[in-house]
Amino acid sequence: YTLPHLLNSPGNFTASKLRWVQLNEPALYAKIRHIMLPGDFIAMRLTGVPATTLSGLSEGIFWDFKEGKVSDQLLELYGIDAALLSPIVPTFGEQGKVSKAAAELLGLKEGTPVTYRAGDQPNNAFSLNVLQPGEAATTAGTSGVVYAVHNQPAFDAKSRVNAFIHVNHTEKETRNGVLMCLNGTGILNSWLRQVSGGMAYDKMNDLAATAPPGSEGLRVFPFGNGAERILQNRLPGASVQGLDFGIHSPAHLLRAGQEGIVFALAYGMDIMRSMGLRINRVRAGKANMFLSPLFREAFANATGAEIELYNTDGAQGAARGAGVGAGVFTSFPEAFRGMDCLATISPDAKSHAAYQDAYADWKVKLQQILSNR
Incomplete structure (x- = not known):
């Protein structure tokens, strides 16, 4: 039942966390008046009105994609009263007005409408005009994270990726967001910075670029930040393999760190592609690891996907979404008018071959790591 209806195994999402509270802290559970995600709670503090969206319900793994409604079977299985779920409001549109108390506390105008809400990754995708x-x-x-929009109720039988209702989903036009997440990304780069004596990130990128693609056989596995969904919730730990003191320098290690992150993301994208998703081009904000030219080059050549780089972020996405919901923009294309692509990074034949060889070797070594755990 679970996957065709929920498109996810709900083990690490809101519904299961609530079940844990219900079983382990029943007195606390008994105090619940409304179930809300963090964004719903913020909106409730602004307006005094508890509410959620279809996208929010799907993020909590409460949504039955096959039936197009809240999952009665999940609520029955977990013993959750449907009355605890907050009323559903549209993702775009008036969802309430800023109350007098919130206005005085925050310096806002009383009665200002709240017109948009979304989770972090659906909103990041929206900020990049990823809708189709x-x-x-x-x-x-x-x-x-890689988050791809699909018009089919796709799921991975091993629950290595997740699916949510995307922000622009309608009854007539299915828009689901398929999400793969790698826990150990920038946190690995931060750790490498610490062990490199606090070197500035741009200097780290410059040094890493002096080593060749593939890092001459040095491989980093960035799985040191908790159980990984793409590895079926296994926790192999971070590791370095192939280190040769006669060959490898700090430059190799820094490059192998960025390549290891990219290879793990490529591994997750391979899962998404096996589900029927087309991922030939991805959009990214010029921020975090995508500030690194080496990382962008490695991503394009290891995954085979062209990167479009934009000067935007989640805050801009939220502002544009609120503008759509308030009617300031009459359409999504109007909301994104003027958001130009800063650069396009495409795979090139020579680098693509080198990265594909390195990625193939990385996958072999990953399977060896997993088989020994």
Whole structure:
């Protein structure tokens, strides 16, 4: 039942966390009046009105994609009263007005409408104008994410990726966001900075670029930040393989760190492609790991996907979304008018071959690591 209806295994999402509270802290659970995601809670503090969206319900793994409604089976299985779910409001449109108390506290105008809400990754995708099937967004902060829009209820039988209702989904036009997440991304680069004596990131990038693509056989596995969904919730730990003291320098290690992150993201993208998603081009904000030219080059050549780089972020996406919901913009194209592509990074034949060889070797070594755990 679970996957065709929920498109996810709900083990690490809101519904299951609530079940844990229900079983382990029943007195606390008994105090619940409304179930809300963090964004819903912020909106409630602004307006005094509890509410959520279809996208929010799907992020909590409450949504039955096959039936097009809240999952009765999940609520029954977990013993969650449907009355605890907050009322549903549109993702774009008036969802309430700023109350007098919130206005006085925040210096806002009382009665200002709240007109948009979304989770972090659906909003990051929206900020990049990723709305149609075949379009994909990526980000690489503490964790790394690739989020692709699909018009089919796709799921991975091993639950290595997740699916949510995207912000522009309608009854007539299915828009689901398929998300793969790598926990150990920028946090690995931060760790490398610490062990490099606090070197500035741009200097790290310059030094890493002096080593050749593939890092002459040095491989880094960035799995040191918790159980990884793409590895079926396994925790192999971070590791370095192939280190040769006669060959490898700090430059090799810094480059292998960025390449290891990219290879892990490529591994997740391979899972998404096996589900029928087309990921030939991805959009990214010029931020976090995508500030690194080496990282962008490695990403394009290891994944085979062209990168479109934009000067935008989640805050801009939220502002544009609120503008759509308030009617300031009459359409999505109007909301994104003027958001120009800063650069396009495409795979090149020579680098692509080198990265593909290195990625193939990385995958072989990953399977060896997993088989020994």
